Amino acid sequence: MNFWMRLKSDRIAVLCMILLFSVVLLGIFAPLIAPHDPLEPNIKFKFADNSLEYPLGTDQLGRCVLSRLLYGIKTTVVLSLLTMGATLFIGTFLGIVAGFSRGKVDEAIMRLCDVLLSFPSEVMILAIVGMLGPGLTNVVIANIAAKWAWYTRMIRSLVMEYTDKNYIRFAKVAGCSSSHIMRKHLLPGVLGDVIVLATLDTGWVILTISSLSFLGLGVQAPTPEWGMMLSEAKNIMTTHPAQMLPPGIAIMVVVAAFNFLGDSIRDALDPKGDQTKAVVK
Amino acid sequence: MLEVMDLYKSYHKGGFFSLKSRQEVLQGISFSVKAGECVGLIGESGSGKSTLSRLILGLEKTDKGEVKLEGDDIATWRKKYPGQMSAVFQDYNTSANPRFTIEEIIREPLFALQQKTELRAFILELMDKVGLSAKLLIRYPHELSGGQLQRVCLARAISTRPRIMVLDEALSSLDVYIQVQILELLRDLKRDLHLTYLFIAHDLQTITYLCDQILFLYQGRIVEQLAKGELSNAKNEYAKRLLASVITFGGQGQRVVYHKCKQIRQEVGV
Numbered sequence: 001m002n003f004w005m006r007l008k009s010d011r012i013a014v015l016c017m018i019l020l021f022s023v024v025l026l027g028i029f030a031p032l033i034a035p036h037d038p039l040e041p042n043i044k045f046k047f048a049d050n051s052l053e054y055p056l057g058t059d060q061l062g063r064c065v066l067s068r069l070l071y072g073i074k075t076t077v078v079l080s081l082l083t084m085g086a087t088l089f090i091g092t093f094l095g096i097v098a099g100f101s102r103g104k105v106d107e108a109i110m111r112l113c114d115v116l117l118s119f120p121s122e123v124m125i126l127a128i129v130g131m132l133g134p135g136l137t138n139v140v141i142a143n144i145a146a147k148w149a150w151y152t153r154m155i156r157s158l159v160m161e162y163t164d165k166n167y168i169r170f171a172k173v174a175g176c177s178s179s180h181i182m183r184k185h186l187l188p189g190v191l192g193d194v195i196v197l198a199t200l201d202t203g204w205v206i207l208t209i210s211s212l213s214f215l216g217l218g219v220q221a222p223t224p225e226w227g228m229m230l231s232e233a234k235n236i237m238t239t240h241p242a243q244m245l246p247p248g249i250a251i252m253v254v255v256a257a258f259n260f261l262g263d264s265i266r267d268a269l270d271p272k273g274d275q276t277k278a279v280v281k
Numbered sequence: 282m283l284e285v286m287d288l289y290k291s292y293h294k295g296g297f298f299s300l301k302s303r304q305e306v307l308q309g310i311s312f313s314v315k316a317g318e319c320v321g322l323i324g325e326s327g328s329g330k331s332t333l334s335r336l337i338l339g340l341e342k343t344d345k346g347e348v349k350l351e352g353d354d355i356a357t358w359r360k361k362y363p364g365q366m367s368a369v370f371q372d373y374n375t376s377a378n379p380r381f382t383i384e385e386i387i388r389e390p391l392f393a394l395q396q397k398t399e400l401r402a403f404i405l406e407l408m409d410k411v412g413l414s415a416k417l418l419i420r421y422p423h424e425l426s427g428g429q430l431q432r433v434c435l436a437r438a439i440s441t442r443p444r445i446m447v448l449d450e451a452l453s454s455l456d457v458y459i460q461v462q463i464l465e466l467l468r469d470l471k472r473d474l475h476l477t478y479l480f481i482a483h484d485l486q487t488i489t490y491l492c493d494q495i496l497f498l499y500q501g502r503i504v505e506q507l508a509k510g511e512l513s514n515a516k517n518e519y520a521k522r523l524l525a526s527v528i529t530f531g532g533q534g535q536r537v538v539y540h541k542c543k544q545i546r547q548e549v550g551v
């Protein structure tokens with residue numbers, strides 16, 4: 001059984017993938033699906049209850065909560081995926097360079113990582129956003145800047161671990177090219193481990209973007225974003241606590257889906273998983 | 282064919298500030314191996330056998346001294362004749378990529394040489410040679426026993442028809458019947474392909490069965506070099522001690538053991 005078959009036979013993984021895929025689709029087609037303009041205030045209908053016209057009701061300015069939630073996907077989920085992708089790309093590239101060269105280049109990259117890693121990542125993100133000013137692009141930049149060092153380290157140590165394996169030694173001895181070793185042995189091994197971390201971390205990035213918006217440093221006021229919506233709902237928590245539910249649940253479900261998917265990918269990547277399942281069956 | 286000249290290798294003892302303290306592993310190793318010859322390297326654990334094999338395979342750089350194959354250094358030689366050098370390692374667990382099936386494992390060196398025709402039949406032939414069933418080809422390494430996996434590694438190692446092969450404790454993990462079978466296979470290969478071996482082991486029995494020359498490695502130095510027939514002429518204390526520990530088994534003892542095994546094998550019909 002290969003990786004995809006193993007992943008497909010895992011019900012939780014399939015469920016998570018369907019869920020995340022449809023969330024992304026909903027985000028992309030939000031302008032077509034959303035019943036209302038997410039920015040259009042309608043003070044007459046503020047705090048409206050669930051109805052056919054407003055499936056999730058309206059917020060304190062009378063905007064449709066469902067529409068805001070749908071438009072928020074683009075900012076929250078898509079941006080976090082973008083952040084993760086960029087981090088992973090930088091991390092993999094520098095990690096493999098460092099792990100393979102092992103000389104002065106390695107030293108230089110590692111000491112730079114040490115410097116960056118000596119700040120707590122939350123403080124680092126706040127500092128960078130503070131310097132660059134609040135805004136969506138800056139939040140993404142700050143997240144990448146805070147995370148790449150950690151990934152570079154991780155991938156470098158994985159590369160070094162893999163290059164010490166006998167099968168890579170054998171491939172070198174047998175005269176396989178470096179690109180063959182990279183493609184067949186190193187990348188599948190390293191990426192397999194890293195993708196698990198990445199899916200788990202995507203949840204973390206969503207929370208960071210949301211919490212920065214919550215603090216008022218990320219997305220600016222009218223733009224729909226889940227953390228932002230939560231932040232606005234906080235202000236009227238005592239009078240209308242139900243306002244916090246839609247964005248809160250949306251964040252929770254997506255983060256949980258990413259975490260479960262990460263776990264499933266890890267299981268599916270390990271061919272040894274077959275054995276235990278076979279015994280159970 | 283293979284020439285090792287005045288080889289030195291040391292490792293950091295570890296610790297960032299202890300730059301000066303190094304563990305000397307190999308101290309001035311020199312020997313040469315003729316084409317078609319089998320040289321056995323024997324020594325206790327920690328004597329530098331595996332380090333020496335890694336240096337000869339060109340996986341690590343020497344501190345001082347040279348390793349030459351037909352006059353070239355390893356990297357040049359390997360570029361000139363890809364696939365003509367091969368190895369079997371002691372630790373079979375990491376010798377095969379856990380994500381590959383057995384067939385992919387054996388095919389890898391062939392694939393790297395761009396030999397893509399009629400691979401299937403050839404792989405079946407190799408599996409047969411090392412005494413494994415063709416049914417195993419679709420399995421993954423963790424589904425095989427250690428002995429089976431080590432034989433897969435051996436099949437992979439001989440798949441490119443190498444001219445020189447380093448066996449680093451390759452048989453230590455196998456049981457005696459299979460050891461005998463593999464030793465016979467190695468001897469046949471040596472005859473048919475004119476293969477040159479560097480055979481590293483810690484027990485004398487397997488070495489004397491296969492090797493023409495025996496080197497005794499002790500604390501990073503070669504303390505004695507003997508041809509197969511002159512084992513009794515050992516002068517060095519360590520070599521003598523090592524030999525004595527086997528010879529108490531009986532001068533003909535090793536032979537007897539192997540003939541016994543062979544007999545049993547024939548009776549069982551393996």
